[in-house]
Amino acid sequence: VDSFDEECDYLFKAVLTGDSAVGKSNLLSRFARDEFHLDSKPTIGVEFAYRNVRVGDKLIKAQIWDTAGQERFRAITSSYYRGALGALLVYDITRRATFDSIKKWLHELREFGNPDIVIVLVGNKLDLGSSREVDLEDGKSFAEREGLCFMETSALENLNVEDAFLQMITKIHEITS
């Protein structure tokens, strides 16, 4: 624990969910370390990453959990969600099936996450717009119906990645303070 950590006002947990290969790990590595990886290495990757974010006069430490590939086997356990105040629920705009899975992931989040959990629905791979299978409007209206925030992102081109995480963090801060 360094002095920077000691000055932190809040620490909270957030999780990434969504089908395999939608870009969860790359969204996190982009946000936490500004890195992107072309190869999909589902079982590599840390269990979680931290990033400190200043909101107003408060310093917030976000601990963001990534699946280590368990989503491939639908084997995410309830401990993964436990205590999570926020979630990025990710699909791939070029694969309709990943959008169809969103309901299932949302159900898990609501069953096992914190009751007030802040969920941002994220349509990733915006850079592949020419292969799009999920319209912007589909994501938007699903999010509205379910009371979620919504954003389309590209981890590859670093589009809206910061915004998606910061939207979640800011909203958690509003709710918990």
Ligand code: GDP
């Ligand atoms: P995860 O299984 O959900 O963690 O997905 P990964 O982060 O491992 O990404 C799966 C694959 O999609 C990898 O080959 C990534 O390079 C690629 N990928 C992730 N995000 C993007 C993106 O925004 N655009 C494009 N074109 N590819 C991406």
Ligand code: MG
């Ligand atoms: Mg991953």
